Amino acid sequence: MLTANTTPAEKLRALRGLGVLGGLAGLIVALMVLPAACTAGVNARDSARWFDGVPADLDTSGVPQRSRILAADGTPVATFFYQNRVDVRLDAIAPMVRKAVVAIEDSRFYEHGAIDAQGTLRALVSDLGSGAVTQGGSGITQQYVKNLLLTQADSVAERRAAKEISAARKIRELRYAVAVEKRYSKDEILRRYLNIAYYGAGAYGIEAASRRYFSKHASQLNLAESALLAGIVRYPFAYDPTRHPEAARKRRDTVLQRMADLGYIDQTTASAAERQPIKLHVQDVKSGCVTSEAPFFCDYVQRDILANPVFGKTAGDREKLLKRGGLTIRTTLDRKAQKAAQRAVDAHVPAKNSAHKAAAEAMVEPGTGRIKAMVVDRRLGSDKVRGKTWINFAADADHGSSIGMQAGSTFKVFTLAAALDEGLPFGTRLMAPKEFTPVGYRDCKGNRVGDPGTSLHNAGDGEGGKPFSIVTGTQHSVNTFFLALEKKVGLCPTVRMAEKLGMKQATGKALQQYPSFTLGINPVSPVRLAAAYAAFGARGKYCSPVAIAQITDASGHRLKVPSAHCEQAVDKETADAVNYVLRGVLTKGTAAGQGIGRPAAGKTGTVDDFSAAWFAGYTPDLASAVWVGDPRGGYKHPMSDLCMDGRCYGPVYGATIPAPIWHQSMIGALEGTAESPFVQPSSHFFSKGSGEERAKLPDVRGLKVGDAAAKLRAAGFKVRIGAPVKSDYPKGTVADVSPSSPRPGDTITLRPSGGKQKHRDEAGGRRRGLPG
Template structure:
């Protein structure tokens, strides 16, 4: 006997079962709790009533009751009245059915159920199990009209004589009983559960009347199919498909006569005849069913001998199924994100409880965006670089979003998903890639990967990547912020940013170079010329908010930005990225620039189908033009230079054959390092750090490289991981070009740069001043002067003064400030 622990991913999805579970709840209670003599008398009345109102009576029933019918028509009328008091229609909710979550290729990730049931139509159920059930439970199934007179007489005579209570129930009656019980369980109605299982004549007669009614509405095949889907085929195995997969690792359509007999025998006692716990009892019961099948000519003598000779243990290939994402293996964290997204989606169902009921009992097919191939590549790389059981305790994660759709292709981390109380080494329930409300933590500081949001705001304020900014290090105690009191961020303790660059930088550098070399002081100067509130709103417009906020809460996107950030609305937080953002939101935001300015909310679910195969409403990805295409293209090209230039922070780690761009990030004290980058097809965020504490990485190796504390940056671990992963997942994909370099700003207009007239360039940066002077027809010469009123490296004025007329070709001195003293 083989034992495994998950459904086989290659099993086909079952087709819609058009009549499984759509039946009726009785509208009146049964007559229960009566004394035995009264019950016996009323049973006689009821049987007489049945004779009077139905065409069911057979020869034996007529012979048994004819004297009483002839002797007392009044009694018969009473029986008719009492029989009529029982309901004749069933109104039960559809049976609980397991839901399945699939990857984008249709492979199974996980199942969810409160009752492990998989519905299948009759054509997907082996004729052998159909025959086996009929042979052992109701051999006259195709002859009676819902109630078997012979069976009822036998049971009535035995019970009236004081013998053991006998059933005598047909498959139709058994289906009615099971449907009523399952409906009461699903509704949590304790009273109806007791009523559906009580040992009373009233219950039997109620089921009989409902069975008679059902036989008039459904065909025999429909009734048989419904029974096979509702009956219990083992402990916690509801329906023949579930039982077949559990015991034999195959679908019900593939059952042979021996397997069919074993399953059919279990229904009479799911625990008593369970062949795993009680193999001898299970084998004996199987052989009894095979004997009944031979008696009914469903199998030959040779088949009987063949299958009774097989030890029951040799027939089994046990599949123990775990409901939930713990069974999703390396995709467990993605699976958990899917379920949380669905349970938080108001478009799916109005309330949380309704969404949960659908997930655990609605028989849903939840099709997701996960690409098994890219997921496998990510898991392989992460586990090799930083194994889950590494003594360092450090975490490493990869998440990929498709630009233009928001589809999440990959969500992986170097841990195993374990949502239970007992957690072993290398296990966690915390998803390192997502916001807190969807299974993550509070996020990790993103470092300089936040700088591109400053750059986008810079470009949206009609600045250029070619504009020069000051790289001077100086204390900052004030920065514009219109949403804050008095229109600015202020601090009694000045903030004094420093740089950690590997190249020599000039006092004034272009915004392009400030990005490529991640110059903190340059970006501080950019922020000083912008507005901190605008920068934070620019980031939020493309999905970037602190990880503690719920993306499904409208207030997250509507609340004042100063309320969201509080005291963290400060240059140190925004410029240097000390704000905690989820990796998923970072990948989605960067995807905006890869998609020409189209931002899409991240999306894990492509489609949800109900048990009937009909698409259900979900929120889906919201895709819209969030950034002007010209700005988005400039962003893409600028970030491409970070990889193309070997001296930049991207160190020339390109994706061969695929244009790409991105940005490194290192948080304060180097606790967390990042690389977020994209091609036209994929946007990927990679994080490396300790998930539980602020610890500098060092003293252990990653992929053979020994890390030294204080010398780990975004391009030390995260960038190589990003490059290897993106190279692997782009194999075989077409190369999609990036936009061309943005044009350099046009020369000043004629009213600013009039030929032969010295222009007014005071307050400009040097590059702008030089362009204006040259446009007026002069040669430019730079002279540095101290100034307490003009910021360092900004232009004080010219010599000669603005407005002076000179012959073209003469030299104009540009007076550039070196600051006070």
């Protein structure tokens, strides 16, 4: 409106606006009489055909819809969107919503065509009289087209062109509106409009708006709620009930009265609805992984889509698919396992711990490669905030920006598997010196590496200076034994074994090949290590770790997803033998006492100078790898004398913190599931014995059973009492002990004496009356 206080610049802008509006008025009138004018000549006829034809570039399929990431059980993990929109059918929208929108936006919608002459001219007259655009005048079809063009605009220039007040834009919109009216029924146009319109507060479409303001589906909206949402569309910010409740209420009442005037509802019903207060039940929908219950798993899935060409040729295409494609992404996440892992990690390494340490764990299903859980002790967010990080320490660089961490002795499993694969029996014994100088190693190209090498030694357990078998060398994780075993087997076969089981550096580079390979010099990620160990649980079947099970787009079509590419990477008998050896780590080795009450196997890992610690373990049903270290740099901030939140550990080994995390998380993840056994190794692996050390058994025969049991337990054995036997030992004392040559920690069976027995000849002679 021009007033006495209007500035010259404002007057100039108003005059320009009037010029545009005047031009548009003439244009609209011309379009209305266009059919009649078509008979005037060839030019008019061609113009009519051009306007009335379907534009070649008309695309009504590009409306952005939000994508959802779901756990394996279908529960939501996260939502991604450019615009928060959930497209729904017309029958999924309450009838009162449809009536309310038609009443307030375009009451003659079902009567006129693409152009509403009455409404358009009325709006133009009003706008020309006021000197500004005060009434839209566009019908629902035109509004749908305008929203569609604005939504499909990718660049700033395209968005500006979709909103500018110009004759060219109006002609384009009107031409598209004519085409839309030809292509779709009125009901379908209304459905599309309801699904594309903006309702404020980040809600696009009626379903998202209903969930945003009332936490219910659009099909459940009552009359007052329907009128409120219908009224928001004209000015979404001004009528946002969370910001301007009074303005929203007045607008709602206007809609209700308009519905009564049109006969959609009676006046009594309208008045009753107007007396109702606005009752909101706001549901805040966040986009992205930050607020997810599984933030780092969510981030892994997001990066999987954004980095994989299977989801689009360019990074822009892939991001558009994720944020606009209306995808339903069903993942492999096991919510029970995820919660168990998160609780375990947080309990042992709190997010804001005083020592600034961090922990990460990944769980993978043997035989499928499905990632069941992925956790970091921090929360997803800026590293500038204590207790948060953007780096996913559980994943490789391409899925979480981590360059990986040295794996320590968890890599000894690949030397073990290579040795067993060559047929070496469990009883194979090698000397493990206190120090080992690597000489004579060759990489897979035949080049000598490590000559002359620095002398390597054992960890702080003091092992060395004596021979070990494959079994005992593994159970006690003797560095010099594994250096000797790696030399016997060959560095290249050891490296090839690791590669067959999916191992590579977290940066994506090939594994470094040096004599210390078996000691875990390569930086890797927990998820890749867990997948490798899972292969042993699956009897040698290796599957690449995968997080996505299925993706469907907005139309319900299934998209291609990354495959686990499962293959028999290791001979079954070799895997069975590895499982046999690693089971002993949990019963009598470096992780003794960390068993989980079912068949399980694993390996500790301690990195040089206590810069990091690992534990990787598995059952036939689930594998897990745990890392604990310092994100600031493990060698600069070692765990050689760690105190954290009031608890002091001294030097941290793989069994100190990582193994207890694994223990707690595995018990929680597998709770309520049936246990699966490992397969007994082939007999040829026992050709030199079991490989176990034999223990000295105290002679307890003739002792009272209780005294004998106490003596055996003190020697490290378990004890059970068997059935009594007749013997020359006094009744109630120990008469028989088995086995006679046990291994450390074995169960010893004690059989008490039932009293003296008579010799057979003496008893028989008496029965027959023969001489004594």
